[in-house]
Amino acid sequence: IEHAFDYMDTNILGIIRDNIVSVLKTVSYQNAIENIYREDKTTGLYSAEYLYGKGKRKIDEYTQSSICMFTITNIEEINQKYGRNIGTKMILKIANFVKSSIHSDYIFVRYMGPKFAIAFVGIDGEGATDFLVSLKERIEDIDIELVSKGKNEKNSKITIVNPETNFVIGSYYKGTGIEEVTKKLEEYLDNSEKTESAITSI
Numbered sequence: 001i002e003h004a005f006d007y008m009d010t011n012i013l014g015i016i017r018d019n020i021v022s023v024l025k026t027v028s029y030q031n032a033i034e035n036i037y038r039e040d041k042t043t044g045l046y047s048a049e050y051l052y053g054k055g056k057r058k059i060d061e062y063t064q065s066s067i068c069m070f071t072i073t074n075i076e077e078i079n080q081k082y083g084r085n086i087g088t089k090m091i092l093k094i095a096n097f098v099k100s101s102i103h104s105d106y107i108f109v110r111y112m113g114p115k116f117a118i119a120f121v122g123i124d125g126e127g128a129t130d131f132l133v134s135l136k137e138r139i140e141d142i143d144i145e146l147v148s149k150g151k152n153e154k155n156s157k158i159t160i161v162n163p164e165t166n167f168v169i170g171s172y173y174k175g176t177g178i179e180e181v182t183k184k185l186e187e188y189l190d191n192s193e194k195t196e197s198a199i200t201s202i
Contacts, residue, residue: 010090016184042088042096045110048117051178055107055119060174062122062150067172069185072114074164084160086144090163093142102134115189125171125201130201135165166192167199 005013025170038047048056052069072078072094085159091114098116099108107119120128146159167189169179188202 017127017176029114038112043092043110044164045108045116047108048111050109050180051107051117051119051182053107055179058107059119059121059172059178063174064124065121065172066120066123066125066128066169067178067181067185068118068120068128068167068169069111069182069187069189070116070118070136070162070167072165073196075114078161078163082146082159084120086146086161090142093144094139094163097139097142098135101138111182111186115186117185119172125169128169129199132167132169136165136199139163139165140171164197166196167190168202169199170202 007150012063038049039045040047051059051069072090073151075090077088078090095110095116097120102118103200105121107117108119120131140163142163146161148157148159166189168185170185172178172181186201
């Protein structure tokens, strides 16, 4: 309407303008975050950013879902003792095993380094935990066999390398910040003792 703002305080108009600009910037940043995810070269899994964009849209089709994060607690030890290539091989074996063990509706990403996240879409914590107990046991049964050759076959030594893991799970509710859940899960894993091995709900 012509002259509708003639008598409005210019300070108020300035605040409205600044808020509009702020909203536009936020939407722009959100679009960037939602499309920034990439594929991890080692495992072929999507990166953590997938959870906050495309993955979140799928998760938000349900009122409640469960987010699990787990880490390979002895990966540094494996790298130091047997070489980084064995550590990488272990990460790949675990990623492929989990990928083939979970339902295609669930979202599985390489969160960071030896950390992985699984979004159990539409599943509450109790239902997810029952499955995770079995999954954790089977992951820790994965082995890499190393043969160190001696002067003859009798002197050859076989070493079996197994992963050790720590699991934590939290609930996510539609419309809340998924990054708040993953941050809590990550902090829990980072602050846990390396010997901790139970599946914890927070």
